[in-house]
Amino acid sequence: MTHELSSTTLALLNILNDGQRHAGTEIAKVLGVSRMAIWKVVQRLKAYNIEIKSEHLGYRLESPLFLLEKSKIQKYIFKDVTLDIFESLPSTNDYLKNLPSAPPPHICLAEHQTNGRGRLGRSWTSPFGRNIYCSISYVFKKDISEMAGLSLVVGILTAKALEIVDQQFKPSLKWPNDIYLEGKKAGGILIDLIAEANGTCKAILGIGLNVNMKDILMRDVKNWICLEEMIGQKLDRNQVTGEIINSLFKGMEIFANRGLAPFLSDWKRLDFLENKKITLTSGQEIHSGIAKGISPQGHLFLELPQGLKQFSYGDTSLFKD
Numbered sequence: 001m002t003h004e005l006s007s008t009t010l011a012l013l014n015i016l017n018d019g020q021r022h023a024g025t026e027i028a029k030v031l032g033v034s035r036m037a038i039w040k041v042v043q044r045l046k047a048y049n050i051e052i053k054s055e056h057l058g059y060r061l062e063s064p065l066f067l068l069e070k071s072k073i074q075k076y077i078f079k080d081v082t083l084d085i086f087e088s089l090p091s092t093n094d095y096l097k098n099l100p101s102a103p104p105p106h107i108c109l110a111e112h113q114t115n116g117r118g119r120l121g122r123s124w125t126s127p128f129g130r131n132i133y134c135s136i137s138y139v140f141k142k143d144i145s146e147m148a149g150l151s152l153v154v155g156i157l158t159a160k161a162l163e164i165v166d167q168q169f170k171p172s173l174k175w176p177n178d179i180y181l182e183g184k185k186a187g188g189i190l191i192d193l194i195a196e197a198n199g200t201c202k203a204i205l206g207i208g209l210n211v212n213m214k215d216i217l218m219r220d221v222k223n224w225i226c227l228e229e230m231i232g233q234k235l236d237r238n239q240v241t242g243e244i245i246n247s248l249f250k251g252m253e254i255f256a257n258r259g260l261a262p263f264l265s266d267w268k269r270l271d272f273l274e275n276k277k278i279t280l281t282s283g284q285e286i287h288s289g290i291a292k293g294i295s296p297q298g299h300l301f302l303e304l305p306q307g308l309k310q311f312s313y314g315d316t317s318l319f320k321d
């Protein structure tokens with residue numbers, strides 16, 4: 001289902017968010033639609049595993065669910081952009097990849113992804129209405145070869161946005177671009193680059209961030225965390241999304257002009273791995289050594305028995321004996 005989030009869905013949840021039972025006829029009257037239309041929206045929401053109880057010809061929502069709202073997010077964006085919010089998409093990155101690339105930047109958000117993509121061909125768990133699945137398509141007047149370091153910069157800018165949302169968040173970054181809180185993964189970055197014929201390059205900046213999923217936190221995936229867990233209450237995803245977009249646009253201007261260099265000190269401050277013993281998997285190679293920060297190109301320095309070596313890609317984890 002790729003349709004945009006409907007105003008009826010938003011309005012229905014606004015009514016049900018008080019946790020009380022509301023009769024279908026009452027909701028239909030307030031929203032000026034038929035009871036059948038309300039029933040259909042409820043069935044759709046139930047299909048996303050949202051706990052809406054049907055009781056005595058009425059509906060009750062087990063725990064409140066605040067959906068993304070364009071007007072609330074737009075308050076944070078000081079730039080000419082196109083902003084689309086979908087109820088469900090296969091993947092926000094794939095949606096933008098398939099659109100013609102032309103300025104202004106295009107932002108795509110979804111409440112749910114059926115085929116959310118992670119790095120290295122992994123999938124990205126994307127339950128409805130809990131997290132942030134955000135992609136931004138940005139055209140750089142650069143050759144694709146000049147784009148190294150972009151994914152690190154997007155991680156840095158996302159971490160900085162979290163620091164603005166709440167000082168209790170002390171984010172760090174695990175090379176190349178996992179967003180960490182208290183030593184656990186809270187989010188990740190996936191960049192798709194498309195070289196264009198005229199020497200420009202279209203970048204799709206994909207950000208996935210676990211926000212309000214404490215009660216359903218992937219039981220099957222260890223070592224994960226969400227923002228809610230850190231501060232003990234649900235967060236306004238509109239604010240978090242707005243701050244991330246704002247931070248990204250400010251930073252993209254800097255990256256477009258000066259590359260990774262202005263961000264190296266931020267990386268040093270946020271580096272989760274520095275001076276820790278880690279394992280790096282890079283293609284077929286597996287190395288264990290001490291992480292020693294990044295090069296000006298964003299490559300990871302690893303101190304190995306044979307000396308210092310740098311790696312341009314791979315996956316890192318803390319070393320386990």
Ligand code: BTN
Binds near residue numbers: 119188209
């Ligand atoms: C990772 O593996 O850590 C990167 C995860 C990136 C997930 C985001 S969610 C929004 C965007 N759309 C996708 O399909 N993936 C990225």
